[in-house]
Amino acid sequence: MPRPETVPDEPETDEGERPVDLGQLPGLVGYRLRRAQLAAFRNFSRRFEPFGIRPTQLGVLTIVARNPGLTQSRVGAALGIKRANLVPLLNELEERGLVARERASFDRRSHALHLTEAGEALFRDLLAREAEHEAEITALIGETGRRRLVELLAKVEQACGDAAGPEDE
């Protein structure tokens, strides 16, 4: 039985007015997930603004960097991005000269992806900056907390995904 009350309070109590009663929300995993994800996303965007890179793009760059020659479909499957939605994403990365598409030798329908030299260079910088971002979080919840969080999130994803995963089509 989930307890409605688990976590202290909410921030949104500006200068004056009485605090708002959030009911069961502060104790719900789903609500906390939404708020935390949004906050982390904003933090990420701010930190990577100079690079013009959004979280999703860094995900794509990572997969391509670690798996050169992978096809679009498989990159999408690895990240839970439908192949239709990957197209404009790759278009931008390609136009910026970070990723290259190449007809696959083994199947002329497929595109084999790899990073350009510029892409490799940028990716290295991004990794460093990403580590800083992660360290910022660790600073507040500790390395133990961070690991536990990652572990719990993976389980939640699995639990929710079992019945209806991010299957492609």
Added chain:
Amino acid sequence: MPRPETVPDEPETDEGERPVDLGQLPGLVGYRLRRAQLAAFRNFSRRFEPFGIRPTQLGVLTIVARNPGLTQSRVGAALGIKRANLVPLLNELEERGLVARERASFDRRSHALHLTEAGEALFRDLLAREAEHEAEITALIGETGRRRLVELLAKVEQACGDAAGPEDE
């Protein structure tokens, strides 16, 4: 027999085609947050489909239910929703006869919000269903894990929000 191609005969490695290397992603809080949040959102949507209620809408209903008479701006602030984006949300809830807008007596610019009787009734059902949803998660990570998760997420939100919170305008 010259086979210039990379690999001749066993291209389809069955179901498995070698696993993709995700690099640092699986260990990153941000990445895990995104995947877990998406999975939880899908799970929520499936469970609440019969009610035609999305997570954001349940958030609004909760705040209005627990704080009758609250203004739109304050509801938005409590949930991290900008007041411009709250308008269409409330329009739908009002058209469905769940929420009512009323000119505030203390400030004729403001709208005081409250649930209709139908809104109250629906909200009670939603709460029950929400508890089931939460119990489903608890079943996998345990009550201790669930509490710890909620606690960690609140801290992450705070950590990321300190520098750039969801301030309105």
Added chain:
DNA sequence: TATTGTTATACTCTATAACTATA
């Protein structure tokens, strides 16, 4: 002048269907 609700608009991510060219 400042604030509340509103309108209008744009951008990101997600989702589905249908097309093409290969297989």
Added chain:
DNA sequence: TATAGTTATAGAGTATAACAATA
């Protein structure tokens, strides 16, 4: 026929700017 990439489109959520009524 089935699949990979593509196109087109739609929806939800978020973001900013500006306007009318009110303070």
